[in-house]
Amino acid sequence: MEPMIWLLLLGDAVSDATFYEVFRSDAADTTGFLLGSPSGTSFNDTSVILGRTYWYRVRACNDAGCSEFGGPDSGFSDGVGILPVLNPPAGVSASDGIFSDRVNITWDAVNLATFYEVFRSDSAGTEGVLIGVPSGTSFNDTSASPGSTHWYRVRSCLGTGCGDFSEPDSGFRGGM
Structure with a gap:
């Protein structure tokens, strides 16, 4: 076996x-x-x-x-419903002042992931709070505080659970 x-x-x-x-x-x-x-x-x-x-x-x-x-x-274990271990998304990138109304967060697709969870925090060392659950590989954070740097992490998920967090990346909204 x-x-x-x-x-x-x-x-x-x-x-x-x-x-x-x-x-x-x-x-x-x-x-x-x-x-x-x-x-x-x-x-x-x-x-x-x-x-x-x-x-x-x-x-x-x-x-x-x-x-x-x-x-x-x-x-x-009967082999049916075995949960795959999802890798954390790579290439997480948050925009740095490009948009005045949002921070755009993008990442690389993860094999088998059906959706993602995007988290925002005010420091690189904390998990933060869940701000979005997109099915694709980008998310616009329209609730980011203008003038503040935020840190973003992403997890890849299936209907049965989520993998580990990505490395964080910082981003901020641009001026009006």
């Missing part, structure tokens, strides 16, 4: 957690082995076998230690 990629959604983030530990087992009554330690609430299990049921347990961790395990929860 061929290995597949199985995307695990770990649930809601735990406020004090700096990372999580994901364990996998072939039975509901055993802890199994450590698969990985993601910092976010999703994890790609790249070693699943078609037709096999797995049991997953997750615990939240920080410098003080780890919580008790949550779960278990089972997952089964």
Whole structure:
């Protein structure tokens, strides 16, 4: 049987957690082995076998230690509905003062993406807020504050979820 990629959604983030530990087992009554330690609430299990049921347990961790395990929860891969891992969009570019009424954001298409999410923030180091969900590879931010530099990130998405954020790019509206 061929290995597949199985995307695990770990649930809601735990406020004090700096990372999580994901364990996998072939039975509901055993802890199994450590698969990985993601910092976010999703994890790609790249070693699943078609037709096999797995049991997953997750615990939240920080410098003080780890919580008790949550779960278990089972997952089964039949090869149908396997979620592809979408790459973050490359080539994100926000216009720099070209338009007085908007910032135009463009990016390269991502294979298999059916729509994108565009986020705006006031600094390069923060995720920002969702401002648009276009199906194509451009978006006009008409609500950008004139005279302010904004930072934009884009995620590629399917109906089943979104990939990681792109690298940010800054942009601003031009003068009137």
